[in-house]
Amino acid sequence: MEELMSYAWWTFAFRWLHVMSGIMWIGHLWYFNFTQAPTVPKIPMELRPAIGKFILPEALFWFRWGAMATLVTGLILAWMMGELGQTIRIGIGDHNAHMTSIGIGMWLATIMWFNVWFIIWPNQQKVIGLKPASDDEKKAAARLASLTSRVNTMLSIPMLYGMTSVHFY
Numbered sequence: 001m002e003e004l005m006s007y008a009w010w011t012f013a014f015r016w017l018h019v020m021s022g023i024m025w026i027g028h029l030w031y032f033n034f035t036q037a038p039t040v041p042k043i044p045m046e047l048r049p050a051i052g053k054f055i056l057p058e059a060l061f062w063f064r065w066g067a068m069a070t071l072v073t074g075l076i077l078a079w080m081m082g083e084l085g086q087t088i089r090i091g092i093g094d095h096n097a098h099m100t101s102i103g104i105g106m107w108l109a110t111i112m113w114f115n116v117w118f119i120i121w122p123n124q125q126k127v128i129g130l131k132p133a134s135d136d137e138k139k140a141a142a143r144l145a146s147l148t149s150r151v152n153t154m155l156s157i158p159m160l161y162g163m164t165s166v167h168f169y
Helices: 002-041 045-080 082-089 095-126 135-168
Strands: none
Touching: 002 045, 002 082, 002 135, 045 082, 082 095, 095 135
């Protein structure tokens, strides 16, 4: 009985860590795309350096580590629930809508995580001056990071549906 209570507590804890991490990640993603991107052009030029120097590095820190924590806690939770293999396979062969839904959400989140760590972040480092880059390289990096962020925003909608719709089956 005590083992069962401990297991229930740990799965509860990881579920909440996963949800909180996901809110941190997707909240920042939506902030970048729905608030910051349309607002920055309206900010006077003399005030814009503050964004790149203070706001953006901090927001990108929580954005990328929110993505990492979401992925890691999600994988741990799926493993704890005994669903990791089935969700990786997207429930193929199981005829299980729950595993298919979670699996699709998981794969979309993994693609989004990859985009954060291997496309958006390396390009943003050039934009904010953490990596040396010419003005043309910074412009290209900003465009690629922005486009990839928009792709992630679009992927976040079916990803969130996949991850939450299991509660309706």
